[in-house]
Amino acid sequence: MEALRIESTHKTPRVILDPENGIFEFSGRSIPEDSVGFYTPIFEWLDKYAQQPLPLTHVRFDLEYFNTSSSKNILEILKRLEAIHAAGHEVRVTWYYDEDDEDMEETGQDYQALLNLPIELSVKVQS
């Protein structure tokens, strides 16, 4: 299975889905013009990955900001990861937030509450 790499733009996040190493990353902003058009290929890729996932998948969300339409799409991504986890393939999600951004921290807590998936909240280390 081929990796999916989408470079970031000023309104869409960088996405790296690497099936060889089981490392997934979403970083940047998400206020796409067409959120369904942007996220659908990601859902399709994850559905294929779910058929033969690695025993351990690391997922990193390091988002700057996103709108509510994107937050729903992120929930859909997490639900797919939850299904992989429920099928016995470990998935570890880390949700990064800026220490000054309590809204981003709360969003991570919302996902923790809605899903049966290990989501670790972690303060970003300033570079």
Place this chain on the structure above:
Amino acid sequence: MDALQSSLLHQSALSYAYPLYRNLLDNSIVFLYHGPITPDLVVDILSLVENRLDDTGEDRRISKKLFNIMVESFSLGEDVERGHAVLLVRQLPYLYTVAIGRRIASSAVYQVKAFLDWVNTLSPEALREAYQRQLEKDDPRNLSLVGGVPAISILDLARKSHGILNYNFEYLNDSDTFFSLEARLQKTI
């Protein structure tokens, strides 16, 4: 060309410049936008506001909050079918206010008002639960709308502003009503 357009043609824009400036100043409006809201524009405006807040030395926690409230306010203003929106930010001694204004269907006013009144009764915990329920329920291809306005955006704004959402409806005609919604952010949170 109708009478209004004709009269506008013969008036100089200069006659409006000072009253507009005075109005902005007297009402502590530090940012005002009128026009269509698109993702490209949102990014540009947010970047501009972010730089401005950095320049004024505003606390980073408050800047982030204000920023997030603006992102969501823009979501409420996106409706290409009903034309342009207005977004304004006021900077008062102890708080910021962000107001978004747009047209909605006059027939939707009751529904939007009832939803806002309900949201304004919710405790922070009940608001969090309502937001999570809505997030779970919404279809990503088709967010639930209350009178043409995304319900989840209203819930999100209420959460982010930690308080009551103020609103106003100005009847324009049987088809359209101008709806404005204000979120407040205390500087001392």
